[in-house]
Amino acid sequence: MKVNKISIEEEIIRLLKKESHSFLSGQALSKTFGLSRTAIWKYINSIKEMGYSIAASPAKGYRLNLQNLPFTVLEISSNLKTAFIGKNISFYKEIDSTNEAAREFASKGAAEGFAVVADFQKKGKGRLGRRWESPAGVNIYTSIVLRPNIMPVFAPQLTLVAAVAVAETIARFLNNGSGYKPEPAVKWPNDILINSKKVAGILTEMNSEMDRINFVVIGVGVNVNMTKEMFSEGLEFIATSLKQEGGKEISRTAFIQLLYLNMEKWYAQYLKGGFEPVRKAWTSFFHMAGKTVKVQQTGKIMQGIAVGIDNDGALLLREKSGNIARILSGDVEM
């Protein structure tokens, strides 16, 4: 049987994790794999290049630092508790846009749940060609392919399904047991804010026919460990990160694992139980109800009091005249 290089590396990582309380000798490793100690040393170097931090001592061997594991497919996949979301991941050190890549994969037949993850996005994008700031090494950029068997007219509700999953995941990581607990809030339709600053964005793209969805790509960007200095000029006043708000460094691996799990849970709930449970959960994160908001649309600004969302997920806005406007797109500002 031909053993490929990746599987030996994966196996070494697995053994190092098991023995992380002490050193694992090079001799033991070379015996296990039937390889020379030089060959093992080469594999260790290649594992280090993957981002793992390994202490090496000529006398004692190798020891993996569990506190500083890299953000890799291998790490994400171990302990991932989902049935389909993220079971197949395409990971990039750098990419133009995870949404673009996921769409490309989807149009070539990628299955439901397929995900693209990147450490850095060169052209991270938001709504209508806007930029999503995507520095390396600190945040989550992932796009998930879904193929729901629903009519395209209902698909916009999926953006609120995603918002609930992201908000729930963020709430979990901000709740670290200390007294101060910042809370995530949704801004219609699906930005996630903490203390009125944007911490996560969701961009959903669909390819459909009149009566059939070919695929939906849900792109999620979360500012996890980004520091103030990393934002471009001025953006730090309107954007933030989980680390800035919660005060703690958060494992991106743990975050994305729970994100995928929550996404799968709410997606399944939506397909099975319809929009109402999603609407309820979404509303629990909506802190703008009763407040005066502005909605910026192409060439037009509307003002009124945010009432909530209707059974389709549209924003209801009570205008001065008393008329309730139903908003399907636009930027909502307080």
Added chain:
Amino acid sequence: MDFKEIEDIVKFIENTDIVEFELERPNGKVRIKRSIGRPDIVETRPVVVTPSFIAAPEQKAEEQKTEKAAEKLKQITSPMVGTFYRAPSPETQPFAEVGNTVKKGQIVCIIEAMKLMNEIESELDGKIVSILIENGQPVEYGEPLFVVEIA
């Protein structure tokens, strides 16, 4: 292009929400613009009217031909309620202009609802003869967005 053909086009447009329409043929060009109700022809040039002294059979062939002309016009409609965008961002060129040829599967516009961006593809090869909605305007389910003349 004769008056019968134009009449067919007008009849075709009558049952749609088309507000502006342009069709170019080797033998002439017609542009129709209307606000509401019946379309009025504001400009036609140069319309060649074929003399038709000859009797029935020939006439019938002519009718069939013009019916075919109307059959060649197909609409691209919206699969959902939302906002119509002609370009991926306000700074970029529209996906398609009147007169452009489009291939099946080519993106012609985006419909957005609740930050779900639906890239609408042409379902056929042809030429865009009319764009029916203005950028940034709301559209209904099934509302026609483009008229395409099949290649």
